[in-house]
Amino acid sequence: MVTTTAVRRGPRSGPDRHRTRDDILVAARRQFAELGYERATLRVIAAEAGVTPRLISHYFTSKQRLFVEALEIPFDVSVMFGGSSDLDPEQAGRHVATVVVGVLESERGRQTMIGVVRAAASEPEAAKLLRGVLLERLIGPIAAVLRVPDPELRAGLMASQVVGLVVTRYVVGLEPVAHCGPDRLVSILAPVFQHYLTADLEASDAPLSA
Amino acid sequence: MVTTTAVRRGPRSGPDRHRTRDDILVAARRQFAELGYERATLRVIAAEAGVTPRLISHYFTSKQRLFVEALEIPFDVSVMFGGSSDLDPEQAGRHVATVVVGVLESERGRQTMIGVVRAAASEPEAAKLLRGVLLERLIGPIAAVLRVPDPELRAGLMASQVVGLVVTRYVVGLEPVAHCGPDRLVSILAPVFQHYLTADLEASDAPLSA
Numbered sequence: 402m403v404t405t406t407a408v409r410r411g412p413r414s415g416p417d418r419h420r421t422r423d424d425i426l427v428a429a430r431r432q433f434a435e436l437g438y439e440r441a442t443l444r445v446i447a448a449e450a451g452v453t454p455r456l457i458s459h460y461f462t463s464k465q466r467l468f469v470e471a472l473e474i475p476f477d478v479s480v481m482f483g484g485s486s487d488l489d490p491e492q493a494g495r496h497v498a499t500v501v502v503g504v505l506e507s508e509r510g511r512q513t514m515i516g517v518v519r520a521a522a523s524e525p526e527a528a529k530l531l532r533g534v535l536l537e538r539l540i541g542p543i544a545a546v547l548r549v550p551d552p553e554l555r556a557g558l559m560a561s562q563v564v565g566l567v568v569t570r571y572v573v574g575l576e577p578v579a580h581c582g583p584d585r586l587v588s589i590l591a592p593v594f595q596h597y598l599t600a601d602l603e604a605s606d607a608p609l610s611a
Numbered sequence: 612m613v614t615t616t617a618v619r620r621g622p623r624s625g626p627d628r629h630r631t632r633d634d635i636l637v638a639a640r641r642q643f644a645e646l647g648y649e650r651a652t653l654r655v656i657a658a659e660a661g662v663t664p665r666l667i668s669h670y671f672t673s674k675q676r677l678f679v680e681a682l683e684i685p686f687d688v689s690v691m692f693g694g695s696s697d698l699d700p701e702q703a704g705r706h707v708a709t710v711v712v713g714v715l716e717s718e719r720g721r722q723t724m725i726g727v728v729r730a731a732a733s734e735p736e737a738a739k740l741l742r743g744v745l746l747e748r749l750i751g752p753i754a755a756v757l758r759v760p761d762p763e764l765r766a767g768l769m770a771s772q773v774v775g776l777v778v779t780r781y782v783v784g785l786e787p788v789a790h791c792g793p794d795r796l797v798s799i800l801a802p803v804f805q806h807y808l809t810a811d812l813e814a815s816d817a818p819l820s821a
Contacts, residue, residue, distance in 0.1 A: 524733075553786070561772070573738045589812055
């Protein structure tokens, strides 16, 4: 049997350059998700991507930098808020819940989020890197879209529920949350996101509108 | 300078037996919280407790067993639901939010929960152990108290928000969630817990009552 796998030894040029870089990112995401930040060494990631560790250093300079680049938060804020202006504010919670559950139910989105949460929960250095990524790529853009007081706090509260869902449903597999159907989950989460998005967070626990 | 620290070499009898066992549990909680399940070795825990690793094996038989025993979920379900019968159902969400935030703001409760979440998020074996502990000590008792459909799902949803809060507020330190005052946090979370506790989870995203 002939195997066609070969280790690529040097940087490429042209279109191949992007493919190699993407291969490394895909391998990094998978290894960070599986092993966590510390145990996913450049050597392991290089082996999975079929390149040398030196090539990873060439493209990304350091493991920290590779982690930040690989940490592609899978939520597209412009999709989440449906172009922002044409989204009915009273439907925002349901819309966000639909997008969030949809991303988490896709293999890639789930894998990315598991990697993000695992790294953040277990390793202080990864948590610090993640904090910066979340603020820059998620909290900031969401805050810019929301026309309500305390947009950063609202974005952070939504993030807390999403993170908790990732841990209980996908990492721990806590039943029956783990096997709750996606549509039902959207309906359950919609009023919670609506609350975090639009409720008067200064008021005491007044009835929430969905 | 004379040091008074001495390593205790053998099992004790009488009241000291309990003290030694408790010392080991306290050390285990601290080390699991700080290092995670895998890196917190019996040797490290023994050193912190001032005993021999052999003594830990004597009391707890294995690291798995020590982890399960040390995993004292800091939420007392009877406190959480205020004796269950005399708690106004419409105030249940606020009451649970008050208890949850109170526990997380105490050093011991926070440390325990960080340990629990870290271990579960990063290590499959710990996640499996935790799933059993959560079902037996938290989800089960809560489900027994709730006189609503789907009590396990409700308990699991509440757990998901608590876990997410632990990760974002205490582990990652995501601002401004990390510095939101406890009273404000209780008010923000109260309607969410109320929703998870009492809302019609089959219905679509109808307005939540707090």
